[in-house]
Amino acid sequence: xxxxxxxxxxxxxxxxxxxxxxxxxxxxxxxxxxxxxxxxxxxxxxxxxxxxxxxxxxxxxxxxxxxxxxxxxxxxxxxxxxxxxxxxxxxxxxxxxxxxxxxxxxxxxxxxxxxxxxxxxxxxxxxxxxxxxxxxxxxxxxxxxxxxxxxxxxxxxxxxxxxxxxxxxxxxxxxxxxxxxxxxxxxxxxxxxxxxxxxxxxxxxxxxxxxxxxxxxxxxxxxxxx
Ligand SMILES: [Zn+2]
Ligand SMILES: [Zn+2]
Numbered sequence: 006x007x008x009x010x011x012x013x014x015x016x017x018x019x020x021x022x023x024x025x026x027x028x029x030x031x032x033x034x035x036x037x038x039x040x041x042x043x044x045x046x047x048x049x050x051x052x053x054x055x056x057x058x059x060x061x062x063x064x065x066x067x068x069x070x071x072x073x074x075x076x077x078x079x080x081x082x083x084x085x086x087x088x089x090x091x092x093x094x095x096x097x098x099x100x101x102x103x104x105x106x107x108x109x110x111x112x113x114x115x116x117x118x119x120x121x122x123x124x125x126x127x128x129x130x131x132x133x134x135x136x137x138x139x140x141x142x143x144x145x146x147x148x149x150x151x152x153x154x155x156x157x158x159x160x161x162x163x164x165x166x167x168x169x170x171x172x173x174x175x176x177x178x179x180x181x182x183x184x185x186x187x188x189x190x191x192x193x194x195x196x197x198x199x200x201x202x203x204x205x206x207x208x209x210x211x212x213x214x215x216x217x218x219x220x221x222x223x224x225x226x227x228x229x230x231x
Contacts, residue, residue, distance in 0.1 A: 011168065012168060012170060012212075013027050013028040013029065013147065013166065013168065014026075014027055014028075014166070014168075014170050014172070014214060015027075015028065015049060015053060016214065016220075017034075017038075017045065017046055017049050019038035019039065019042045019045060019046075020038070020039065021071070021180065021217060022036070022038050022039065022071045022072065022216055022217060023036070023214065023215065023216055023217065023219070024036040024037055024038050024042070024046055024072075025164075025172050025214060026046075026049055026050060026053060027142075027145075027147055027149075027164070027166070027172075028053060028147075029061065029142075029145040029146035029147040030145060030146025031059060031060070031061030031062075031144075031145045031146060032050065032053070032055055032059060032060055032061060032145070033060075033061055033062045033063075033064060033142060033145050033147060034046060034050075034060060034062070034063050034064070034079065034085070035064045035066060035164055035172050036064070036065060036066055036072040036073075036174070036216060037063065037065070037072065037073060037074060037075035037076045037078075037079050038071065038072070038074055038075050039070065039071055039074040039075070040070075040074040040075055040078075040128055041074070041075065042074060042075040043075040043078035043079045043082055046075065046079055047079070047082060047083075050083075057082055057083045057084075058083060058084055060079075060083040060084075060085040061085060061144075061145040062085055062086060062088055062134075062142070062145060063076060063079055063080055063083075063085050063086070063087045063088065064088050064089075064151060064162065064164060065087060065088065065089040065093070065097060065132070065162075066161060066162050066163065066164075066172070066173075066174025066175070066216065067090070067093055067103060067157060067158040067160060067161040067162065067174055067175065068089065068093035068096035068097045068101075068102055068103040068158065068160070069102045069103060069105065069158070069175070070101075070102050070128075071216070072174065072175075072216060073096075073097055073100075073102075073128070073130075074128060076097065076128075076130045077100075077127070077128055077129060077130040080130050086132075086133035086134055087130050087131070087132045087133060087134070088132060088133070088134040088135070088136065088140070088151070089132040089134075089135060089136075089160070089162075090135070090136060090137060090153060090159075090160030090161070090162050091135040091136065091137045091160065092137070092155075092158075092159045092160030093158065093159075093160035094131075094132045094135045094160075097129065097130060097131075097132055098129050098130065098131050098132070099124045099126065099129050100124050100125035100126050100127065100128035100129035100130075101123070101124040101125070101129075103158040103159070103160065103193065104158070104193050105191050106191055106192060106193045107190070107191060108188065108189055108190060108191055108192035108195050108198075109190055111181075111190055112190040112191050115190060115191075116191070136151065136153075136162075137153060137160075138153065139151065139152050139153070142164075147166065148166065148167035148168075149164060149165055149166035149167055149168075150164075150165055151163070151164050151165075152164075152165055152204060152205070153201075154173065154174075154176050154201035154202075154204055154205060155193075155194055155197040155201055156176055156189065156192055156193070156194055156195070156197040156198030156199075156200070156201045156202075157174065157175040157176050157189045157191060157192055157193065157198070158175075158193045158194075159193050159194055161174055161175070161176060161201070162174065163176060163201075163204075163205055165205065165208045165210070169208075169209065169210050169211040169212065169223075170210060170211070170212045170213075170214065171205050171208065171210040171212070171213045171214065171223075172213075172214045173205060173213050173214065173215055173216075173226075174215070174216050175189050175191070175215070175216045175217065176189060176198065176201055176202060176205070176215075177189070177202065177213060177215050177219075177221065177226050177229065178190060178215055178216065178217045178218060179215055179217060179218020179219045179221065180217035180218055184218045185221070185225060186213070186215070186218075186219070186221040186225045186226050186228075186229060187229065188229055199229075199230055202226060202229065202230060203230070205226070206223065206226065206227055206230075209223065210223040210226075211223055213225075213226050
């Protein structure tokens with residue numbers, strides 16, 4: 006289930022959330038964890054033989070604090086530009102989160118526990134690159150593309166690689182036991198979730214990485230559509 010040695014994807018577990026390093030001529034980081042995660046991400050970058058200023062791009066799959074919390078710190082430490090969907094750029098800049106909309110009873114319960122978090126300007130960062138259409142990342146020596154995959158939030162993005170790997174953010178999740186793939190607990194646009202999963206499955210991925218739990222075989226995610 007985990008990727009073979011040929012995989013450019015290096016998962017970076019950050020407590021309950023995963024960030025990822027994608028190896029390339031200039032590596033790319035996908036998501037940044039909660040505030041305080043930048044040192045761990047930088048240490049993985051170094052372990053993989055890169056210097057901080059080698060980082061080519063910071064991709065934010067969506068503007069929830071568990072994914073954006075260290076974007077400003079990481080951008081500051083590396084000089085790398087931040088990329089986000091146009092629909093999420095204002096949340097990212099303000100240091101706040103896109104709406105957290107429960108998609109299930111579990112979600113409603115968790116939403117009460119999480120509550121709202123106030124804008125935190127020190128966590129905010131201006132995205133240099135804002136996209137609302139597929140975006141190739143070959144310029145970084147990575148054969149792949151960033152794809153809009155709305156559902157969990159309106160501006161959610163996924164990364165699809167020619168190696169048959171996908172990083173899906175919170176479009177699929179394995180946060181809670183038994184940790185197998187499930188549909189998101191929160192969905193700002195529930196009708197879009199399955200359509201976006203189909204977009205990813207159309208690339209026939211063998212492995213789907215998620216922001217929480219995972220990775221999952223593509224077939225497990227396909228089963229969610231039944
Ligand atoms: Zn999220
Ligand atoms: Zn998340």
